[in-house]
Amino acid sequence: MALSTDDVKKLALLARLDISDLPVDHLAGQLESILDFVHQLSELDTEDVEPMTTALDVDNRWRRDEVLPSLDRQDVLANAPAADDECFRVPPVLG
Secondary structure (H helix, E strand, O other): OOOOHHHHHHHHHHOOOOOOOOOHHHHHHHHHHHHHHHHHHHOOOOOOOOOOOOOOOOOOOOOOOOOOOOOOHHHHHHOOOOEOOOOEOOOOOOO
16 A cells, blocks of 8 residues: 555645644654554454454452541642642633
8 A cells, every 4th residue: 555645745644743844754664564464364264253352361359448547638739839729729620
């Protein structure tokens, strides 16, 4: 699969990568190798393979949910750069 310069720039934009014009040809070759490998993987017969969340055969280990002693709220808030009586204060992040 041949990727054009525009394809590489569009992929970089979608991935939020800032790339200069110089390595675009080099990146195109690397991306083509990755896509060729993904194509090889898609040709594998996975009909009898059960879905799994990990490659390791492990059981999930849950700890008991117990209330334990913690730091005093005022001691924790004393270390904060900005706080009110109950909470950390942070700048808004959603405009």
